[in-house]
Amino acid sequence: MKHLLRKSAAALVAAFLFISCGKNQAVKTEMFAPMAKTMKMSARADSAMNVMQDMAFEESTELPSESEQQRQDRKLIYTGNLTIEVSNLSDSKSSVESWIKKFGGYISDSFENTSSIRITAKIPSGSFSQAMQECGQIGKLKSKNINSSDVTEQFYDLDTRLSTRKVLLERLKKYLSEAKDMQDMLKIETKINDVTSELERMQGQMNRLKSQIDYSTIYVTAELPVNQNESGFVMPDTNSQLRQFFANILNFFVKFIFTALYIVIFGVPSVLFLMLIYWLGFGKVGLLRKLFARIRK
Numbered sequence: 001m002k003h004l005l006r007k008s009a010a011a012l013v014a015a016f017l018f019i020s021c022g023k024n025q026a027v028k029t030e031m032f033a034p035m036a037k038t039m040k041m042s043a044r045a046d047s048a049m050n051v052m053q054d055m056a057f058e059e060s061t062e063l064p065s066e067s068e069q070q071r072q073d074r075k076l077i078y079t080g081n082l083t084i085e086v087s088n089l090s091d092s093k094s095s096v097e098s099w100i101k102k103f104g105g106y107i108s109d110s111f112e113n114t115s116s117i118r119i120t121a122k123i124p125s126g127s128f129s130q131a132m133q134e135c136g137q138i139g140k141l142k143s144k145n146i147n148s149s150d151v152t153e154q155f156y157d158l159d160t161r162l163s164t165r166k167v168l169l170e171r172l173k174k175y176l177s178e179a180k181d182m183q184d185m186l187k188i189e190t191k192i193n194d195v196t197s198e199l200e201r202m203q204g205q206m207n208r209l210k211s212q213i214d215y216s217t218i219y220v221t222a223e224l225p226v227n228q229n230e231s232g233f234v235m236p237d238t239n240s241q242l243r244q245f246f247a248n249i250l251n252f253f254v255k256f257i258f259t260a261l262y263i264v265i266f267g268v269p270s271v272l273f274l275m276l277i278y279w280l281g282f283g284k285v286g287l288l289r290k291l292f293a294r295i296r297k
Helices: 002-061 066-071 089-102 125-137 152-178 182-214 238-281 287-296
Strands: 076-085 106-112 116-124 140-150 215-223
Touching: 076 125, 076 182, 089 106, 089 116, 089 125, 089 215, 116 125, 125 140, 125 215, 152 182, 182 215, 238 287
Parallel strands: 076 215
Antiparallel strands: 076 140, 106 116, 116 215
16 A cells, blocks of 8 residues: 555656646747747848858869769860952852851951952851861962860859859848848848849850850951952052162161261261361461471571
8 A cells, every 4th residue: 555655656746847847848948939030030141141152162162073074065166267369359259158158157247358358257166177178169278277275164164153153043032032131131132133243244254155166267368369450460569669669768868867977976076186186286386387397497
């Protein structure tokens, strides 16, 4: 009987302690609930303010592995220079236009004078090699030059930074929708404007880079033979003769000026020195003249 009473007393004491602990825990939870909520909002605001640094760190660490880099396509920018001798500028211009159209390209710039035409052609990069091979159909090929620039690293680096900025912009918009404090909202909006401007600038760079990669540039110069017009008449080289004539005149005056300078610098002092000697020896002073007179006596 005593053993049963002891067990009942112990059970009552345990139940009392459990109820007391539950009440204390509820009181503590009720007391610290506003503080936890405030700390949560503060942490979210701090995260919004530091998100730029987090994204910059992610951008620097999320680099493609070597195997992925090997699978990436090479991004090359091709540039060609052609100099072609033709007998007729009008016909050669039509030939160049047909040649560009054949490979799906277009003319971005052109210049023409009485002896030559210069055309800047944009050709799809996939047809660049074939276009350069068939350029001899326009006329007599005088020179051909091909250059290529590897922009693979620049392309994928810019593409990665673009993706990172887009994710960053979405995060900032999410933080803005959850922000309650006006000061935090203004800070996040400022960050959003900065990221948006940077994203637009980088997108413009990417568009220009893609355009240069997709379309190669070929500079075509079609020119007539030296001293020849479209009718085939060989004109005298009057320009070189006139240049030689004026060069001779210029050389004459240059030599004349230097001769005059030599006379002024060296001739005038020499004449003055001789006059001084004559004046001292035989002139008014006449030292030598007097000396000779005494010797004679």
